[in-house]
Each structure stands twice: as structure tokens, then as C-alpha cells.
Amino acid sequence: MSDWIVIRRPELLNTRFVFATQDHGRKLITALSAETEKYGIRTGTTVADAKAIVADLEVFDDKPERAEKLLKAIGNWCIRFSPIVAVDLPDGLILDVSGCTHLWGDEQDYLREIHTRLRDKGYHIQLAMADTIGTAWALSHFAKHPTVMESGQQLHALLSLPAAALRLEAGTLQRLQKLGLNQISSFINMPRSVLRRRFGEELLLRLSQALGIEEESIIPIQVIPPYQERLPSLEPIRTAKGIEIAIQLLLEQLCKRLKEEGIGLRNARLTSYRIDGRIITTDIGTNRPSHHIHHLFKLFELKIQSIEPALGIDLFVMEATKVEPISPEQEVLWAGDLGLNNQGLTELLDRLTVKLGNDVIHRYLPAEHYWPERSLRIAASIHEKAASGWRSDRPRPTQLLRHPEPVEVTAPIPDYPPMLFRYKGNVHHIKKADGPERIEREWWLEHGEHRDYYQVEDEDGQRYWIFRSGHYQGEKGSRWFIHGYFA
Amino acid sequence: MDTQSKKDIYDQLQKEILLLQGIKPQSEGAATIKGLGPILSAFPNAVFPSAAIHEFIIDSREQAAASGGFIAGLLAALMQHSGIAMWISVSRQLFPSALKPFGLEPDRMIFADLKREKEVLWTMEEALKCDGLNAVIAEVQQISFKQSRRLQLAVEQSRVTGIILRNQTEKLSATASNARWKISPLPTVPEQGMPGLGFPRWQVELLKVRNGNPGSWQVEWAADEFYTLPIQKQVSALHAEQRKTEQRKTG
Structure with missing residues (x-):
């Protein structure tokens, strides 16, 4: 904010001034110029104390929300660098720069560009770029130079920083300081249960956010409008x-x-x-x-x-x-x-x-399986093309029963279909037959008997697809099934 | 000479009557179906009415299978390796892979597997209105004259072929469809001296044809196209079959 007034009134450059606001009958400093800072005055000092130190201190009235407005204005200006910009009160801006930096060369160039552009305007800023909001905040506030953290190095980057870099509340910070835990490295390896008991959930949350274990979201100042x-x-x-x-x-x-x-x-x-x-x-x-x-x-x-x-x-x-x-x-x-x-x-x-439901429309493509029930797969989209051609070299029935149904047979002989079979009360005498076509179970998918399929025609010319499950096992042992009807 | 010209006049008049009845001679591009010549001559103008509703009577699963094969061959000829058809049913047993031997790419068929019987006719009417489809096949249990008339009107607009498979045949209500078919399986005749089954063979019955002549034929699906057996051969083939079975019985 001190930069803002310097831009508007250049004569204030290198002078001592503060912004102050009324608080419980006294005046607290909310912002101050770099020159004033040299005297050990900080934000939160009362104006009376500051005046005692620096006699010719100029005091401006701070209007509430002025800082927020200013940040928002800068944020709006920053949209040229990234579409997602959020205000981080009291003094920061967060930019989601995923997929933006390459437009300015690389990440270093990107940061330099933002830095120079804002400095030319008269603002002094500290920049950092990291994988998580927490780490970027810590680096921008406590690192000496504008830094670009390498991806996945949050832990390493945080170790040497003071505890305040974790955006903790004053109370928690004080407790940490009392115990001499000034650097993040001094407590980051402590068991989580201990940290929770001593310093509450907040510390753990902030740590997780900085390390990227916990998701953190921002509210962009210009929401991308929904349709x-x-x-x-x-x-x-x-x-x-x-x-x-x-x-x-x-x-x-x-x-x-x-x-x-x-x-x-x-x-x-x-x-x-x-x-x-x-x-x-x-x-x-x-x-x-x-x-x-x-x-x-x-x-x-x-x-x-x-x-x-x-x-x-x-x-x-x-x-x-x-x-x-x-x-x-x-x-x-x-x-x-x-x-x-x-x-x-x-x-x-x-x-x-829309009218009938989602699972109504089907389109099929060939699947690389011989097992009849698996020889088709449902096409994922209406445009999907068959990866392999449809086969027509093996006979397949036009009507396929969803599950093979058992049939009674008489006089089975090895490697040939039975003389007749009974299905749903009707006896079909087999006159002609083709086969067998042995289809093995795909052992990597399931276990069980193979099937020997026969294409058979009865005395009325009706054609069926029947199979024997497993090997021939004499008069009684074999089980026969009907699986379809041929055209 | 006189009789010749008279016949010409009759033909001419017949065509004019058909025209008045709203049956236009098909323009070029009308698909001819190879091998079904004798059957097509039962239709007006001897052309398969592709923009019409066809009904197939299905008494048994065997007939359903035979009709499936026959329709697949029919569609393959009508669609000519392009175009899309839709198959609407509630409990479908048609095996898509089996369409390929009849010349129809199974991925050119879109299946609408509905949950309720009463949705079938609505779906069919919607589909028939869409000229992006070439043919719509629906397995229907019951259809009233009014419902079939709606389908017929939709077809006249969009020129899509509509096929109804009627499963409930106890009491067949009259419909506005152009043709009523019945396909039953016939014993195959393997090639001379070969074991096993021959080409699929069916008894194709045209029970009703609007402005045409019903009839019955034997049709075989041989080497990727239809083949209508000549009448004499049909009889002799049947005799041969009978003789063979008798021989077997005696022997």
C-alpha cells in the first residue's frame, strides 16, 4: 500500500510515512514505507509510539478495505499472466500458472517478467513459484530471491524456513517459539499425534497443504463464467x-x-x-x-x-x-x-x-475371444471402428441362447453328435451334423470344461448348435447343451 | 400382333393404376436383390418395396433363426455395404456375429434393447422417422391396425425399410403392412458326396402382398447370395430327401 501512495504522490519516495487506522481509541499502523521500517517500526505499532521514534512521521488515514481493493486491482491486471488469480489477504496474490509459463519462455522468464512489470509500475514484490500454494507462500515471504521450486521438492524447500512460513496463527507460533522450534526442520519429523496434541489441528493442516498432501483451493477473482x-x-x-x-x-x-x-x-x-x-x-x-x-x-x-x-x-x-x-x-x-x-x-x-435410459442402445464390435459369450464387446462410442474384422469362417447361430440349456441325449458316440436329443419336451432326430469345433475355455479368465460344438439338423430341417461339455465319458457321463439356432 | 399390343395396353393400364394407388415405379438406385428374382416378381413393378413395412410371422425359435438369416441377407443387399440399421427388441437373442456370413457387418447394426414391451412401437416410430437409418427391425408382440398405419406413414416420409417380427401368432390382427412373410427352415442338401450340412435353405412364403401375388418359394443362401430354387428342382429335391429318409428307415 505504501507503494501505491508513492506512485500517486512521487514526492513521498524515500520519506517516512505510515498508514494508520483507528482501533479501540488508539491508532495502529497498518502499512509503512521502507524508510520508516529502518527505525524498527512494524505494522501493529501504535502511531504514538512511532511518533516518539520518528518525529517527522507523516500519518495517512487508512480506509478499511483499501488494501483489498488495491490487491484486487493488481490481481485483475495480473490476469494477463494467468486466468486464475486469487487475492490472498492481507498482502498477497495467488496465481494458478499451470500451462501459462511456456508462453513467456520458461518459468524463470515468467517470474522475471511479472517482477519487472510490477517494479516498473512502482510496486515492490516478492515472488515464488511452487507446486503447492503453501510452499509458494512460504518461499515468497521468507526466501531471499524470487525462486522457482523444482517439482516435488516441497519438503526440501521448507526445511530451512521459519515456522511462520506455514501461515500459522499467532498463538500457535508463540507456543512453537517458546519450545524453541523456530525452524520447520525442527518439528516436521515429529509424530503427527504429538504435533496435534501440542499445537492443534491447524499446524498439521498447514503442513499437509504445504507438502501437497491436502488439497487447497482458491477463489479466483474472475470466475470463468459457466455456460x-x-x-x-x-x-x-x-x-x-x-x-x-x-x-x-x-x-x-x-x-x-x-x-x-x-x-x-x-x-x-x-x-x-x-x-x-x-x-x-x-x-x-x-x-x-x-x-x-x-x-x-x-x-x-x-x-x-x-x-x-x-x-x-x-x-x-x-x-x-x-x-x-x-x-x-x-x-x-x-x-x-x-x-x-x-x-x-x-x-x-x-x-x-433420454427417453428410455442409458443402457438401451448397444453396438457391438468383435472381441478377440473364441468363447462365444465373450466374442463380442460393446462399442464405447457410436463412432468406434472395429480393430479387427468380423470373422465368418466359423459357423455361428443367428439365435444364441443367453445361457446354454441342458438337453437329454441318447446313444452318444465319441466324436459324433448323439442320434437324437430332447429339448423342452420335443425330440429331435439328428439327420446331418457338422463338427466338432472344439472351443477351449480361456484358462487365464476362468476354469472349467472345454466345449465340443456340433452344428446339427433334425428331420424337419431345423438347425441347432449343441455342444458336449468336456470329453466323451461313455453312455451316461457326458453332459450336452443347446446353445443356439442356425438360420 | 393384335394380342401383343393388347398386352402392352394392359401393362400400361396396370402401371397407371399402381401410380394412382400411390406406388411409384422406383427410381434408379433402387436396390435389386440378387437371386430373389422370382419372389420380387410377386411385388408391384417387380421391385422390392424398400420404403414399406414388412411383417414376418414367427411361430418358433427355429423360424426366428431362419428369419434372422433371411433378413440379414435382405438388408445386406439393400444397404450395399453402407448405411445403418436398427434392431429393436425386449429380449433379444439375435447373435450379432451371425450377421456377417449373410453379408451384413454387425457393427452397422445398432441394437436397442428395451426394458418394456410398450416402448417398442414408440421407438420404432421414432426410428422410422429418421432418414439416417436404412432399415428398422422390431420384435413386436402385438400391433393394432392403427399402430401399423402410423408406422406406414412414417416410412412413406423417410423411405426407411421397416420390418416387424411378430412373435404372437395365435390371433393375427390385420395391419397396414405391405407384405407378410413367413420363413421356415428346410433340410439342407450337401454337395454331392459330402458329409455334413449344406447351405442354409428356407421355405419363403409371401402370405400377403399389397397389389401383388402371394406365393411360396424355396430359397438357399449360397456363396454370399440368395438362390431361388426352380420349382421343378424344389419338388425333386424334396422327393430326393423323402426317398433318402425312407431308405434310411428301411435300411
Whole structure:
């Protein structure tokens, strides 16, 4: 703050002045110039004491929140360096610089740039960069030079710093000092239970935060605006038509913005605030990012019935909870193609998913397994292509039973299907047969008998897929199953 | 000469009547189905009506399997290695891998496995309205005339082929579909002197055709395409089969 007034009134440079504020009938110093500091005056000293030391001390009235305002202004200016800037009262700024530094060369260049830019403006700052907020704070306040800590070196960096570098409360600090634990290195290796008993939870929390064991979040001064639109209504809305109009208006606003930014939404949520205090949320999802108003409206339209207006709804909020970039004009390119990229098709699938549930639509790709139950896998997305081709060299039935069902057989002979089998009360005399196709169990997945599959045809020309579980074991021992029907 | 011109006039008139009834001669690009010539001649203009609802009667699982194979072959010819089809059912047993031998890439089929029977027709109507699909197949238990009419109207707009598999055949209600099929398995005939099974063979019955002639044929799926057996051969093949079984019985 002392820099701020020097910038505004350059004649104050190298003079002795302080900022002070009224506190319980006395004046406490809140900020002071570098020149004043030389006399051993600190923040928190009363003005009367300071005046006793420095006679010609100039005292300015400190307005409450002036420091905060100033920090915020500097923070806003710092957004050129990183989109996420937070104010750390009373005297700091925190910048989340992940993915920003390379724009200025490397991390050292980045820090130097910030330092020079602010110094040119007249501010004296201390900088540090580290993996965690806690360590960066400690280094910026207590290290001699602007430092960039190497990734993962928190513990090493903290060891030589005083205990105050941990952002501890005055009481805890005093207790530490009384016990002679001035440096972090002197107590960091103590058992956690001991530290907790002596100094409370706060010390442990701060340590964890500095070391990166505990997550710490910051509140950025400029929140990246979510994709959200609000629509308050003067009269509570009670009709389906009214809700439709509200959805239409909200989508128009939301999609306009999405379109400008070249993204589409994958998930959206409509929150309806009823006048009786209830909140109704409606969610939709799409298979491909979309900012197509008509299509999204169709998806919400399917859900309008579930929005119970009761006495009326006075506020609608539409939010895109998940967005993805859209490749522009893809639709135009593919318009003529009847393929999986067809927009009409993906929109149809969206509608079905919204109405019927998430696990309804399936598409299959071949899996590298011979075992019939495992020979398919569900495609992860509508666009996924088969890594290997579909096989047609081995006969597979058009109708496959979910689980093989046991059948009774008579007169089995080794390496040949039985003469007849009985399934669900019907006797089928086997006239022709192909096989066997032996399919071994995949021992790395499960244990059990192999299967010898036969393709058989009965006297009516009906074709079945039956198998013997395991090896031939005489008249009684073998177990036979039916597993499918051939075309 | 006179009779010739008369026949021409009849043909001409027949075409005009069909046109008035809303059946347009298919434009170029209409898929021809190789090997099904005799069956196609049962349809108006001798073209498979692809923008229509077809009904398949299914009495047993064996028939379901046979119909599955026949439909896969049909779709493969209609889709011509591009395009997407959708299969809607509640308790599906169709094994996707089995579509490949009939020329249909299984990953070109999207399966909608529903939980409730009553959602099937809604889903089918939505799907039929989407011209991004080539064909929609649905396993339906019951369908009223009105419901089938809705499907028919959707199809006329989007030109998608709609196929209904009707599982409950005790009381068949009338529907607005263009054709009613029944596919039953027939004994295969292995190649001369070879053991095992031959190519899949079916009895294909067209029970109802709008503006066409119902009939019954024997069809084989041989070497990646349909093959309609000539009538004489069908009879002789059947005789041969019977003779063989008799021989076996006596011998």
C-alpha cells in the first residue's frame, strides 16, 4: 500500500510515512514505507509510539478495505499472466500458472517478467513459484530471491524456513517459539499425534497443504463464467406450453453463446424453481456435442412431462454441465452420407437415450475371444471402428441362447453328435451334423470344461448348435447343451 | 400382333393404376436383390418395396433363426455395404456375429434393447422417422391396425425399410403392412458326396402382398447370395430327401 501512495504522490519516495487506522481509541499502523521500517517500526505499532521514534512521521488515514481493493486491482491486471488469480489477504496474490509459463519462455522468464512489470509500475514484490500454494507462500515471504521450486521438492524447500512460513496463527507460533522450534526442520519429523496434541489441528493442516498432501483451493477473482442462462418470469408459469417457451428461449441464448465459441454441449441441466420452494432438475445428454437448438429442444420436450409446475415456476436456469468443441461444419460435409456420422441418426439416439435410459442402445464390435459369450464387446462410442474384422469362417447361430440349456441325449458316440436329443419336451432326430469345433475355455479368465460344438439338423430341417461339455465319458457321463439356432 | 399390343395396353393400364394407388415405379438406385428374382416378381413393378413395412410371422425359435438369416441377407443387399440399421427388441437373442456370413457387418447394426414391451412401437416410430437409418427391425408382440398405419406413414416420409417380427401368432390382427412373410427352415442338401450340412435353405412364403401375388418359394443362401430354387428342382429335391429318409428307415 505504501507503494501505491508513492506512485500517486512521487514526492513521498524515500520519506517516512505510515498508514494508520483507528482501533479501540488508539491508532495502529497498518502499512509503512521502507524508510520508516529502518527505525524498527512494524505494522501493529501504535502511531504514538512511532511518533516518539520518528518525529517527522507523516500519518495517512487508512480506509478499511483499501488494501483489498488495491490487491484486487493488481490481481485483475495480473490476469494477463494467468486466468486464475486469487487475492490472498492481507498482502498477497495467488496465481494458478499451470500451462501459462511456456508462453513467456520458461518459468524463470515468467517470474522475471511479472517482477519487472510490477517494479516498473512502482510496486515492490516478492515472488515464488511452487507446486503447492503453501510452499509458494512460504518461499515468497521468507526466501531471499524470487525462486522457482523444482517439482516435488516441497519438503526440501521448507526445511530451512521459519515456522511462520506455514501461515500459522499467532498463538500457535508463540507456543512453537517458546519450545524453541523456530525452524520447520525442527518439528516436521515429529509424530503427527504429538504435533496435534501440542499445537492443534491447524499446524498439521498447514503442513499437509504445504507438502501437497491436502488439497487447497482458491477463489479466483474472475470466475470463468459457466455456460448458464437464467430466465425469471413475472407471473409463475404453470402450463406445459409456458415451460416449452421458457426452454426455447433459454436454449436460444445458450446455443448462441456456444456457437460463438465453437463448442457444443454434451450434458445440460434445466433447473426450475417453484414458488413453493421446491427445485426440479431435468437433465439431458447427447452422443455428440451439439448446439442445435431444435434438437436440444426435442430432448427437453421428452422430459417436460416430468416437470410438475404445481403452483407455478418463477425461475428457470439452463446450464451446460459438460461441453466439448465441435468440429465446424462437419454436418455439411456428411449431410449426404448414410453412415454413423449422420446427424439425424445421432439425434435419434439422443432422443432414445433420454427417453428410455442409458443402457438401451448397444453396438457391438468383435472381441478377440473364441468363447462365444465373450466374442463380442460393446462399442464405447457410436463412432468406434472395429480393430479387427468380423470373422465368418466359423459357423455361428443367428439365435444364441443367453445361457446354454441342458438337453437329454441318447446313444452318444465319441466324436459324433448323439442320434437324437430332447429339448423342452420335443425330440429331435439328428439327420446331418457338422463338427466338432472344439472351443477351449480361456484358462487365464476362468476354469472349467472345454466345449465340443456340433452344428446339427433334425428331420424337419431345423438347425441347432449343441455342444458336449468336456470329453466323451461313455453312455451316461457326458453332459450336452443347446446353445443356439442356425438360420 | 393384335394380342401383343393388347398386352402392352394392359401393362400400361396396370402401371397407371399402381401410380394412382400411390406406388411409384422406383427410381434408379433402387436396390435389386440378387437371386430373389422370382419372389420380387410377386411385388408391384417387380421391385422390392424398400420404403414399406414388412411383417414376418414367427411361430418358433427355429423360424426366428431362419428369419434372422433371411433378413440379414435382405438388408445386406439393400444397404450395399453402407448405411445403418436398427434392431429393436425386449429380449433379444439375435447373435450379432451371425450377421456377417449373410453379408451384413454387425457393427452397422445398432441394437436397442428395451426394458418394456410398450416402448417398442414408440421407438420404432421414432426410428422410422429418421432418414439416417436404412432399415428398422422390431420384435413386436402385438400391433393394432392403427399402430401399423402410423408406422406406414412414417416410412412413406423417410423411405426407411421397416420390418416387424411378430412373435404372437395365435390371433393375427390385420395391419397396414405391405407384405407378410413367413420363413421356415428346410433340410439342407450337401454337395454331392459330402458329409455334413449344406447351405442354409428356407421355405419363403409371401402370405400377403399389397397389389401383388402371394406365393411360396424355396430359397438357399449360397456363396454370399440368395438362390431361388426352380420349382421343378424344389419338388425333386424334396422327393430326393423323402426317398433318402425312407431308405434310411428301411435300411
